[in-house]
Amino acid sequence: MKKIIFLLTITFGLSTLSNAQTKEIKLKGIYKEIDVTRHNDAIAILNGENKKLKQQTVAGILKNPNFYNPPVLYALSHELFEQDKKDEASYWFYVAQLRARYDANLCTDNSAKQAVSVLNNEYGSDINVYAFKNIDQLEKTITKVVDFVKANAENYDHRWINLHGMGAVIAGMSEDTETKALSQPEDKWAAIKKKTIDEYYNGFVEYVKSKK
Incomplete structure (x- = not known):
């Protein structure tokens, strides 16, 4: 399986992000504020060959998952x-x-949002096959997932995803460093989070009903 490491590069050919050629573009304006170095370093280790460093990194992430x-x-x-920890992996x-x-x-x-599909496709095939073999267990897992996301604040920069959209490309190629807001107004975040969780859970419930 190919693994995606989200570097501070802008990827062209957005619909095939995992296979596209990349060209480094200097981040400008507000995009320069988005620091994903620590996250990329963790991904590089997890995708690497150093087993000891992998285990240390896994332990560190599990101890502080909201920081990643x-x-x-x-x-x-x-x-x-x-590592054959398949239920934990699914969660x-x-x-x-x-x-x-x-x-x-x-x-x-909107162009940056396709990163979610790319990640799902890149990492999800084996896990989805495993998880959907046992719907009863998956129901428990999804309930735990929803409870966790509801109860925990995200202590990372939500704007990581903006680095994978055309806005970052255009800003990097332009002499004008002015950019529009990268995220919705913060006073809307709680409502957006609730709607996202509700739609996610309700979509899963409907899927389960269709299989029973």
Whole structure:
């Protein structure tokens, strides 16, 4: 499986982000404020070959999961799955998925939102196959996921997703460093989070009903 490391580069060919060629563009304006270095370092370790460093990184993420953005949690889920901790892997995959949807809904750049689908496709195939073999267990997992996301604040920059949209590309290629707001107004975040969680859970419930 190819793994995605979200670097501070802008990827062209957005519909095929995992296979596209990349060209570094200097981030300008508000995009320069978005620091994902720590997150990218964690992903690089999880995708690497150093087993000891992987274990240390896994332990660190599990101790402080709210400090890591969704791409890190997706990579964590893959590593846990590789360690045959499949139920735990499923849990963190769906936490990552729900939080990524929330971040996408906060994002004002529609082109950046496709990063969620790319991540789901990249990390989700094996986990989804495993999880959907046992719907009763999956129902319990999704309930835990929803409870976790409801109860926990995100202590990372939601704007990681903006680095994967055309807004960052255009800003990087322009001499004008002025940019519009990258996220919805903060006073709307609670409502957006609730709507995202409700739609996610209700969509899952409807799917389960269709299979029973």
